[in-house]
Amino acid sequence: MTQDSKSRTNATQTLARFVTDTTYDALAPDVVAAAKIGILDGIANMLAGATQPLAAIVVEHLKQLGGNPQCAVVGNDFRTHAPAAAFANGIFLHCLDYEIQGQPVAHGTSNILPCALALGEMKAASGARLIEAYVIGWEIHARLRRASAHCNTSGYHPPGLLGPLAAAATSAKMLGLDAAQVRMALGIAASHTGGLSVNTGTMVKSTHPGTAAREGVEAAMLAQAGFISRDGVLEVKQGFVDTVLGPEFDWDEFLRGLGTSFALVDPGFNIKRYPAQIFMQWAIEAALTLRQRNEFRLEEIDYLELEVPGSHMRSGHEGTASSGLDGKFDIAYCGAVAVAEGRVDIDSFSDATRFSPHVESVLQKVRVTRNPDIPRDPGKTWAAARVGLRDGRILSETCRHYRGSIANPMNRDERLAKLQDCAKRSLALADIERIVQMTDALESVADVRALMSVLGHRSA
Secondary structure, rough: OOHHHHHHHHHHHHHHHHHHHHHHHHHHHHHHHHHHHHHHHHHHHHHOOOHHHHHHHHHHHHHHHHHOOOOOOOOOOEEOOOOHHHHHHHHHHHHHOOEOOOOOOOOOOOHHHHHHHHHHHHHHHOHHHHHHHHHHHHHHHHHHHHOOOOOOOEOHHHHHHHHHHHHHHHHHHOOOHHHHHHHHHHHHHHHOOOEEEEHHHOOOHHHHHHHHHHHHHHHHHHOOOOOOOOOOOOOOOOHHOOOOOOOOOOOHHHHHHHHOOOOOOOOOOOOOOOOOOOHHHHHHHHHHHHHHHHHHHHHHEEEEEEEEEEEHOOOOOOOOOOOOHHHHHHHHHHHHHHHHOOOOHHHHHHHHHHHHHHHHHHHEEEEEEEOOOOOOOOOHHOOEEEEOOOOOEEEEEEOOOOOOEEOOOOOOEEEEEEHHHHHHOOHHHHHHHHHHHHHOOOOOOOHHHHHHHOOOOOOO
């Protein structure tokens, strides 16, 4: 039997034991600290996302459906049942494309934090349990992503494809399920995966992690009630890996070091400095640095050239962003708005900014070129921005490690500045300060409802 075959045997059971056996007291301080950073960043994203146009549609939809008012919908004076709250808050958290991302590139927080908060509120769970559940969910999502790196998942958005399993594990931990129930929850969630990448640039993209969170909550609640799924759903023939991911899945990579090494600290995560797709971060920072270090007027620009890895390009469709939201995935737009406005923030991706005359004028002068092929390794990724001016000058800046990346991490003040900018859209300063205090000492919070009482309204 090969090492890979040994790893595959009883994989679902191994994962379930990881869920039940992982405790706060056994987590290293650096893992706990990293989890708190991820949780606070997720809260920031939810509070800002709750003010976006799609949020009003989601809230009205849930109000029409009705539901047991057990759990808060972040940034709204509205409560609903746990699956619906997880769905809404997952959408809010993801819709700005601003959350932290692991390596390989994957959204983790929007799949797992919303279900942990909803069930934590429903069950009056402790902050320590919330940390446990977040660490578990992030780890499972990261390992699934890493082990499937060579699988043919083209056309699928990872949060929709892998997120339900991570969300089910997170939810199982919040509910205190035993190992057998965890296996059932994983089996239920495995039948509810999907999420098409073709919807990138639309409101639907953010429903992928929202749906994952909802499915995770429902899977765990059904398993707790005695609902039965196929056992061993990860490894059995025609199970999740066999059907969805295929033979390229690396079982050894998936399970090696489970419970002793944690992806939150090795390799860590990238904190986005700009509310756009991860591949936009390098180009934006290069363009912003170019604008901030040089004196020139927009009307002097002859051309703006953005040189980026080919893997960052949208198949020749750069410069065609149909909306501000779609601009989050368009290199040409991201570079143009950075140069036109000298800043890139949440409002940079509104329709008002997208179709403003000064942004349009720069966008028409953008050309995107491919830099020499390099390994798909963010540590070796770079982007350059150049402007050619009518007086003959050519100005250039290169970004190799954007601020917030694993190689160039943000400090605490920078992380809190991001929180403030996001949270002020929903909450008053006093409430923001309360959130920081509670997350700093999250392991000492006896009841997650104290945190949700602040998040579940709009005071700004």
